[in-house]
Amino acid sequence: MAARGPVGAHPQLVRALPDRQPAPEPRRYGFRPRVRSDKLPPIPHGDRRDRVLARLEDGSMLLPAAPVRFRNNDSEYRYRPDSELLYLTGWDAPGCIALLRGFADKDRFVLFVPERDAEQELWTGPLREPEEVGKLLGADRVFSAGDFAGKAPGLLAGGDGIHYRLGTSDVCDRVVREALQNGRRLRARTGAGPSMVADPGVILDPMRLRKHPAEIVRMREAARISVAAFGEALGHVREGVGEWEVEAALEAGFRGRGANGPAFATIVAAGANACTLHYSANSSRIGAGDLVLIDAGAEFDFYAADITRTVPASGKLGGARREVYEVVRDAHRAAVAACTPGGTLDAVHQAAVEKIAAGLVAIGVLDGTMDEVVEKRSYRPFFPHRTSHWLGLDTHDAGPYRNRDGPVKLEPGMVFTVEPGLYFAPGSGPGLPEQEGTGIRLEDDVLVTPEGSEVLTGGLPVDPGLLGEVMVS
Known part of the structure; x- marks a missing residue:
């Protein structure tokens, strides 16, 4: 009898079936354990952000991480990151908010990331220090996610339109509404201030068409x-x-x-x-x-x-x-x-x-x-x-x-x-x-x-x- 591959495998497919992969190393917060990750070419997240910043001109873009979703009670689904945030940063874990500021001379890519929390890490695994995350992702400035509501309105104040999808995040919704409410006063006094909200997809969707x-x-x-x-x-x-x-x-x-x-x-x-x-x-x-x-x-x-x-x-x-x-x-x-x-x-x-x-x-x-x-x-x-x-x-x-x-x-x-x-x-x-x-x-x-x-x-x-x-x- 001729040798066979795995049960049900067509002979033409057998050579395409690799050995089963070993278990990955324990994850570090913000970077997934990838199989054979050393063989994957890097994705140019920085180049993508530069293209977005150029398109934003005097505007900004706000991208929160996808929330943790619950199957029932306190049982979570396996986390799946937000595709837009992943596309621009490579971030694959919950709790982050990215801010791109096209109008700014400095701090054009700002990250808000969770602080380390020993009790939380006991349940969900080790986290990276915020500064380490910022360095790995190429951020110009990193803040604690807990500081977002206090710092984001000021970071948005110098721009015009805010590219953000309302309803994505409660805290981001509140900050964007506050920025718009303050925008009219700011424009009267300084000549600049948020005046409108636009969907991030206007810029990102056409970019994502060509791989x-x-x-x-x-x-x-x-x-x-x-x-x-x-x-x-x-x-x-x-x-x-x-x-x-x-x-x-x-x-x-x-x-x-x-x-x-x-x-x-x-x-x-x-x-x-x-x-x-x-x-x-x-x-x-x-x-x-x-x-x-x-x-x-x-x-x-x-x-x-x-x-x-x-x-x-x-x-x-x-x-x-x-x-x-x-x-x-x-x-x-x-x-x-x-x-x-x-x-x-x-x-x-x-x-x-x-x-x-x-x-x-x-x-x-x-x-x-x-x-x-x-x-x-x-x-x-x-x-x-x-x-x-x-x-x-x-x-x-x-x-x-x-x-x-x-x-x-x-x-x-x-x-x-x-x-x-x-x-x-x-x-x-x-x-x-x-x-x-x-x-x-x-x-x-x-x-x-x-x-x-x-x-x-x-x-x-x-x-x-x-x-x-x-x-x-």
Whole structure:
């Protein structure tokens, strides 16, 4: 008998599966324990701040850390940092507030960080001294987080607009309101003072669209981990297995390879559950004739991957469901082919829509021509969502899809998903009886390159024959 890799792993994927990673060193406050962190290229947070400061001109930007969130009573969820603060500073722990002052001649990057607290450290781990945090992050000035309410109004007083998302932090809300209330008096006396609030995303969202090479390294790793974990987990898909068991296999594959964990709530949807787009209960058992839709992705160093595959519990796909699968596969191929520099996500979606429309006519679900189906949007009951979303620090990453000139043009360094699907919900009416309860989606992560595009998650097949080999190997 030939040697095999880990259970459920396709032979082509075995060489991509690294040894399980050793436990990281105990964390120090403000810097996460990263797997193989010495091999990750640094992210240029300082350059990003310089770009923001230049855009701010006479304004300022206030970015608080994400709050600790509670599952129930005093039990916390695992902490996930705010993506905007992480993008500009690398800060990954609670309690910090960053202030950028475009109008200032000095102290342009100010940090407020928690003081060390022996009792708190007993429960949550050792903290860094505020001065050490400031030095590591490149801050011009560091204060205790407890001093924010007293010092921040004065630090904001010399500027004009404040880029801050109201409702993010109670203490920041109060300080911003106070700064605005004082702004009119200050402007009358000094000629300067806060006069308005703007969303930080006006500046940050377009910046986040194009990934730096160091970010792409992390996204490649998130994709590689996700492909390998899928390769294992698909081997668990069979009659009688719980959706939760497939979920557990996937997420063990993520964590065992050094990922933070899942980038979003894993979807394992058997049978008609796949017709609920964001089904996440994962509480049913897989039936003998079920198709199983799996939508999941690893988060590595806070960068996300996002993959969807749909597979038969029996390992074989035939009849009406194979016809539906092939329509979705053809839409996926056409959409990926449209991912080129100078293109748009509208064009990517249109390529998928045309294949979906033509396919629904060909298999007898809809009458008319492809053009008629597209024009009347009669495909929408079966394909109700867009084909793509941006991908990065967030699974549905920040970034505009349109601007005043129309759809955003695709450029090298942009990363997004391609995920057409077809869904025939039970009792919905449209469709043929043999398709009722069928939901199929195929999703990959695409990087735009100077020459065209690269499917970062392309190591996991979409062809039903090859995907079947992954399941049984």
